[in-house]
Amino acid sequence: DQQVKQNSPSLSVQEGRISILNCDYTNSMFDYFLWYKKYPAEGPTFLISISSIKDKNEDGRFTVFLNKSAKHLSLHIVPSQPGDSAVYFCAAQLYGYALNFGKGTSLLVTP
């Protein structure tokens, strides 16, 4: 039973434009949400997170928005760069340890 869903398997964006990656979840008890970035043949690397008590967190070009009533979060990358091309995983945390991951969205930023 997939509790974290990323319904778009892929996304293509032009360099300089905004990339918006979406994620939905079903368990209202999740208390932390994270985005991880993964390059081929490497493990996922932590990108940005947000606590369930907040609705926005920003770090440089990356901003995560959380809409608890809709059980939806999104990652905005502005401006997108070719080096941002990777698979992005949304994850949600319950009780402080196990991460529930979505299936990932493959982002391609074209020059």
Add this chain to the structure above:
Amino acid sequence: GAGVSQSPSNKVTEKGKDVELRCDPISGHTALYWYRQSLGQGLEFLIYFQGNSAPDKSGLPSDRFSAERTGGSVSTLTIQRTQQEDSAVYLCASSPRTNSYEQYFGPGTRLTVT
């Protein structure tokens, strides 16, 4: 400093054989996690260690899977009598403490069962 390392990076085995996958966490990290990613799927939680004990084994898919951690450091994930559906990338992560959302992942072991 050194990150999480895993070995082997790739393993091809015949159905029915046993395999051992190794994880070396970041030095000093007390929490260690195993996940797996099957083709087209997200990362699936398998087991979590706090020190040498495993408070949560709920994600292990069957009794053919087991894991141990010794000295609060290295962990091995053992799969007995491998099946084709065990083919996946097995990822290990560590974090400085329990209740930390910062999990640092290794590069994974790609297991192929033929």
